Amino acid sequence: MSKEFDFKSREEDYSKWYNNIVEKADLAEHSAVKGCMVIKPYGYSIWEKMQSALDKMFKDTGHVNAYFPMLIPKSFFSKEASHVAGFAKECAIVTHYRLKNDEEGKGVVVDPNARLEEELIIRPTSETIIWNTYRGWIKSYRDLPLLINQWANIVRWEMRTRLFLRTTEFLWQEGHTAHATSEEAIAETEKMLNVYADFAENWMAVPVIKGIKTSNERFAGALETYCIEALMQDGKALQAGTSHFLGQNFAKAFDVKFASREGKLDYVWASSWGVSTRLMGALIMSHSDDAGLVIPPKLAPVQVVIVPIYNGEEQLQKISEVVNKIKKALEDKGISVKYDDRDHLRPGFKFAEYEFKGVPIRIAIGGRDLEKGTAELARRDMKTKENILQSELVQKVEGLLVEIQQNLFQRASDRMKAGTQQADSYAEFKKMLDEKPGFIFAHWDGTTETELKIKEETKATIRCIPLDNKKEEGKCIYSGKPSVQRVVFARAY
């Protein structure tokens, strides 16, 4: 019996549990560079599944992909005042372009003669370089809307990092669109928020609240920031995606004007929106349990694993014949199947391994099944198993994949519901945060001052003002001033 695969339980140590899963399910590991991670093949293939689903959704909504450089002239940043203020503290800067051999023979050193005339920033986001480019692309209303997305890596120099949730370098997509009117840009911003929510719920099986950020939490340079917020199993909120209405801020900063149908020149209206490898963190923390990772079928690199149980090589061959037929039949239905016939590991070991790697369905076929025409079918989400006829396997598996997907969403939704409360006084609010953290709906007077005070005293922030919020008269839990609606508070990642 190996200790290697023993997980910390969520109860025992939530962060350790999370790190264990990331490492032991082979998703990612720390790299030689502080704050940066290596995404391992198994983890990356989940990200690829996310990418391809999202990419299709973007294309289906009229967007095209392009690529802009990773290095941005420093001067670009200062063109939009609040943007530079928001990102200045976390920028990596390229100052030189050459190394040379150290004259004292101590390896290579930066060549002081190779200083860049203008320093380059490694993109923390690409608004500036993109809007500088758009100036040349947009002349007329006929050039609009411009609907572009890019898949890229970016760097934000973070103080404290956690695999997937916050790393110095991360992968993401960023959409940058240009429109003739404010209304159109806002519609685009909202449309992409809906795409994100759709993806989170229907692919990741993660329920989210759609909302608007307070001015304090808004993206640097945006007029309005929309977001999807998810609730993790420890009661902390996770911002899973954002979509920004940028107004004419970047158009003005980079002088991007278009001639309208009437022949008038006006600045272009903009949106930008993004989701990142942080989604991996959301996925892990939404569904996984004390036995390891749980992946919804639609994002699982391997949906079905088949493990043979045999006695001797001869029997293995017979089983393999049956398995290969089943495998083919499943694959014909578009299901990804792995047949694990490694001989040096026993079935029990494999069972455990696929459990902590989160494979949704496991089929075991042994000598007894050979005679009876049966198989053992186990589902990861419930950790249950049953014996069924091989002849019913394909149909059963197809249905089960759908069922597991739905079950995970249902379970996560129930958790979110159970973790969502209403507080009507500050005392009650603080008690909830301590005793049963989660989303807390409470009245707020709408001022940044109150928001910051609450944050300072409780570490809870306003996650968003839900889009479907019902208006309700009330009093701010902190200041007692009148409020027209409840907002969502939580401690967050």
Place this chain on the structure above:
RNA sequence: CGGGGUGUAGCGUAGCCCGGUUAUCGCGCCUGGUUUGGGACCAGGAGGUCGCAAGUUCGACUCUUGCCACCCCGACCA
């Protein structure tokens, strides 16, 4: 960036306080064999800049200083 902790083989660790042959054990890995319905067993074997760098010393895993990385807590953020 502040407080706390950790760093010895792929993983988990003993040794360090009180310096002294060839650095301990378990798991994993390799070879061969027996096994295989929930984390197999036997035999043999390989694998180490003791996080890095200086210093003290006849001698450093052990003492001193500096640095690095990771974890936890804070400030900051997707």
